[in-house]
Amino acid sequence: MTLVERGSDQSLLPPSEPVRLVDEAGRAVPDAPPPRFAPEELPALYKTLVIGRRFDRQATALTRQGRLAVYPSSNGQEACQVGAVLAVRPSDWLFPTYRESVALVTRGIDPVEVLTLFRGDWHLGYDPRAHRAAPQSTPLATQTLHAVGLADAARRRGDDLVALAFVGDGATSEGDFHEALNFASVWRTPVVFLIQNNQWAISVPLDKQTHAPTLAHKGVGYGMPGRRVDGNDVLAVHAVVAEAAEHARGGGGPVLIEAVTYRMDGHTNADDPGRYRGAGELEEWRRQDPVERFERHLRSLGLLDDEGVAQVAAEADDFAADLRRRIVPEAQGDPMEMFAHVYAEPTPQLREQAAQLAAELDAEREEG
Numbered sequence: 071m072t073l074v075e076r077g078s079d080q081s082l083l084p085p086s087e088p089v090r091l092v093d094e095a096g097r098a099v100p101d102a103p104p105p106r107f108a109p110e111e112l113p114a115l116y117k118t119l120v121i122g123r124r125f126d127r128q129a130t131a132l133t134r135q136g137r138l139a140v141y142p143s144s145n146g147q148e149a150c151q152v153g154a155v156l157a158v159r160p161s162d163w164l165f166p167t168y169r170e171s172v173a174l175v176t177r178g179i180d181p182v183e184v185l186t187l188f189r190g191d192w193h194l195g196y197d198p199r200a201h202r203a204a205p206q207s208t209p210l211a212t213q214t215l216h217a218v219g220l221a222d223a224a225r226r227r228g229d230d231l232v233a234l235a236f237v238g239d240g241a242t243s244e245g246d247f248h249e250a251l252n253f254a255s256v257w258r259t260p261v262v263f264l265i266q267n268n269q270w271a272i273s274v275p276l277d278k279q280t281h282a283p284t285l286a287h288k289g290v291g292y293g294m295p296g297r298r299v300d301g302n303d304v305l306a307v308h309a310v311v312a313e314a315a316e317h318a319r320g321g322g323g324p325v326l327i328e329a330v331t332y333r334m335d336g337h338t339n340a341d342d343p344g345r346y347r348g349a350g351e352l353e354e355w356r357r358q359d360p361v362e363r364f365e366r367h368l369r370s371l372g373l374l375d376d377e378g379v380a381q382v383a384a385e386a387d388d389f390a391a392d393l394r395r396r397i398v399p400e401a402q403g404d405p406m407e408m409f410a411h412v413y414a415e416p417t418p419q420l421r422e423q424a425a426q427l428a429a430e431l432d433a434e435r436e437e438g
């Protein structure tokens with residue numbers, strides 16, 4: 071499998087139109103690459119998407135009840151996350167950001183463990199080694215370098231794994247992102263970089279973020295092929311990521327993919343997107359909804375009907391109810407512990423903050 075013609079820079083350039091297999095109405099796009107799923111596998115894919123969305127809605131509801139400290143929603147980005155995770159092997163590593171909770175649930179990690187970080191607990195919740203999923207990264211783009219390091223080490227050991235590094239559109243302006251692309255390309259490291267271009271970096275829109283023709287063009291300067299895909303088309307994301315993973319695994323080097331999508335909710339539950347973006351934009355993207363689009367597609371193929379939709383919805387509700395039942399209402403542990411593992415010798419500022427918190431906790435205890 072070769073995505074790059076040696077000596078040709080043209081083959082690195084992303085085609086201007088994102089790859090799309092299914093249109094907004096749910097119809098198969100003529101002359102598109104074939105899906106990598108057999109028809110009988112498609113209902114299970116639909117269920118994974120619906121469970122991803124139901125999980126996401128549940129997590130958002132938990133923030134409103136004060137049971138999660140914060141949650142960066144994947145609403146609208148489920149096709150990117152589900153399609154990408156299913157396109158790589160369970161033995162491949164994922165390098166997620168705070169945005170990729172649905173990707174981690176798709177990997178099979180217990181949703182309670184996925185949400186531990188967002189409860190304000192000081193530990194991660196899941197075992198990264200057991201699931202081959204790195205911790206969700208909050209410092210932007212740092213995970214791209216971790217992905218390159220891990221994949222390079224694996225390649226040197228003769229392990230044929232691929233690292234799938236998720237990154238946001240805003241984070242492609244970070245130095246770490248560029249260093250990761252450069253090293254990955256020079257070393258021909260098996261990394262697939264997947265940008266979910268959800269159009270916004272908190273309140274900064276894409277046109278204030280970059281003057282690049284597309285985000286996929288950012289690979290070209292590093293000698294890395296760039297691809298664009300409709301991020302609200304789960305079959306397209308799956309096909310493009312699977313092709314890139316094969317290319318990387320086969321020794322062809324890294325690939326940069328831009329999945330064009332939209333963040334339907336605020337940046338997190340603490341954000342009010344109504345302050346910086348218009349309702350018209352949201353409405354336009356609502357018509358592209360990845361879960362509804364795939365549902366229309368399956369209905370048109372005769373693979374799903376009202377009964378099937380209701381059954382999957384009921385299973386997703388059970389999944390959410392189980393999560394609600396098992397998630398511990400209060401973060402446990404001593405708040406003073408947050409100062410314990412920062413420096414061997416705490417700085418004067420940290421000592422001062424620790425003393426202040428200790429006094430506040432004492433006062434709270436005295437008040438009973």
Ligand SMILES: Cc1ncc(C[n+]2csc(CCOP(=O)(O)OP(=O)(O)O)c2C)c(N)n1
Binds near residue numbers: 238239268
């Ligand atoms: C190194 C670093 N700088 C700044 C921030 C603050 N910050 C958190 S999220 C964010 C926007 C990121 O946008 P994008 O990369 O598009 O990802 P999205 O949140 O849309 O998934 C910023 C600037 C950070 N977390 N890390």
